[in-house]
Structure formats: structure tokens, C-alpha cells
Amino acid sequence: MGTETISEIVSNYELTIACEKCGAQSQKTIGWIRLHRDMKCPQCDSVIVLNTSRITATIRSVERRLGDLQSQLTERIRKL
Numbered sequence: 115m116g117t118e119t120i121s122e123i124v125s126n127y128e129l130t131i132a133c134e135k136c137g138a139q140s141q142k143t144i145g146w147i148r149l150h151r152d153m154k155c156p157q158c159d160s161v162i163v164l165n166t167s168r169i170t171a172t173i174r175s176v177e178r179r180l181g182d183l184q185s186q187l188t189e190r191i192r193k194l
Contacts, residue, residue, distance in 0.1 A: 120177075120180050120184050124176055126145060127143065127180075129142060129176075131147075131162060131169075133155040138156060138158065140156055144176065150164055151163070151164060152164055
């Protein structure tokens, strides 16, 4: 069983990034997204801005959900 921390799991979690111009989709990890401000669309070569409020909100949601899951699992383990 893996021993990744929640922050490592979040960093490795993949999000779908869609090009607003052509609709092409690509998968990038949250860790990769945090290191880049933008990327080029693999299909039409347009610039896709990554530090948008929508992407930031999605990352926060993933962090929150995984944190909640960790808390729930910790509680259940304590009850065993």
C-alpha cells in the first residue's frame, strides 16, 4: 500500500484542461498546473491560461475532498 501524503496525492491528481478555442482536452496533474501559468493547446496551438479562478477553485475542491476523506478514514481507524 502506498504511503503518499495528501499533498502528494493532490499534486498527482489529474485534471482535464480544455481549450476554449477548439475544445481539445488534455490531462495535466495539479502539480504540473501549479508550476505553469499557461500551456499551448496540443491541437490548435492556442495559449490556455492555467491560473484562472475556475481551475484554482477546482484544485481547492480536490484538496478539500481529499482532506475530508482523510479525516473520515482517520476517524474510522480510531474506532477499530
